[in-house]
Amino acid sequence: MKIRIKGDTVRFRLTKSEVKALCETGTIKEQTHFGDATFGYTVQMDSNTTAMHAEFKDNNITLFLPKILGKDWFENNRVGFEHDQKTQTGTLYLLLEKDFTCLDNTLEDQSDNYPNPKLEPNP
Numbered sequence: 001m002k003i004r005i006k007g008d009t010v011r012f013r014l015t016k017s018e019v020k021a022l023c024e025t026g027t028i029k030e031q032t033h034f035g036d037a038t039f040g041y042t043v044q045m046d047s048n049t050t051a052m053h054a055e056f057k058d059n060n061i062t063l064f065l066p067k068i069l070g071k072d073w074f075e076n077n078r079v080g081f082e083h084d085q086k087t088q089t090g091t092l093y094l095l096l097e098k099d100f101t102c103l104d105n106t107l108e109d110q111s112d113n114y115p116n117p118k119l120e121p122n123p
Helices: 016-025
Strands: 002-006 009-014 027-034 037-046 053-057 060-066 080-087 090-098
Touching (some): 009 016, 009 037, 009 060, 060 090
Parallel strands (some): 009 090, 037 060
Antiparallel strands (some): 053 060
């Protein structure tokens, strides 16, 4: 799982196996260690919510996805989900999407990424 944060935008990108794990278990987590501090990020399916939303607690970002929206995500062609979350200071834009292979050359392992639709021949 990768996250990209810029200003009031948070984007989560999941590989095939991560989307599958999310659909099967309802939660996926990652951590980044900064010496004695740890930053975590989680995507969690939630049966009690109707809109995707995020919270930041104890050095962890948790993105909650309504289970009704995400339960079949591994089985379908939907690329992702987005939501504008109102905050005390404005709006937080949230994006959860499948991770596609890059169009340019990269050293990053992309073997578990989704095929990029821009690389597929048009019918």
